[in-house]
Amino acid sequence: NQAFDGGAMKDEPRVYDAYALYLARFVESYRAQGIDISMVVPQNEPGQLTHYPSCDWRPAQYVAFIRDHLGPTFRRRGLATQIFVGTINRQDWDVFSVLKAPGISTAVRNLKAC
Numbered sequence: 001n002q003a004f005d006g007g008a009m010k011d012e013p014r015v016y017d018a019y020a021l022y023l024a025r026f027v028e029s030y031r032a033q034g035i036d037i038s039m040v041v042p043q044n045e046p047g048q049l050t051h052y053p054s055c056d057w058r059p060a061q062y063v064a065f066i067r068d069h070l071g072p073t074f075r076r077r078g079l080a081t082q083i084f085v086g087t088i089n090r091q092d093w094d095v096f097s098v099l100k101a102p103g104i105s106t107a108v109r110n111l112k113a114c
Contacts, residue, residue, distance in 0.1 A: 006049045008056040020073040039082040047093035063101040
């Protein structure tokens with residue numbers, strides 16, 4: 001959104017692909033230094049927009065990203081790192097729609113939520 005504060009994740013497959021690759025390389029780079037990353041969080045508090053850097057994700061975006069991009073990228077690269085949906089602090093952000101989405105459990109080996 002051309003602003004430092006607030007904003008939303010772009011709902012574009014090429015953006016999701018780039019972010020999935022970024023997270024995979026993050027895990028791989030730490031592993032190369034002898035540090036195992038057990039879990040990644042695509043966005044903490046994904047429904048919380050603030051007056052400091054934040055990024056809104058709709059639950060449907062989370063499903064698309066995790067099921068169609070992040071899970072498959074981790075699998076192709078042989079990463080067993082868990083994917084954590086994040087801390088959900090808004091009642092109107094439906095974490096269960098993410099966890100129960102069609103195809104998500106087959107795309108991701110280790111999906112967790114809090």
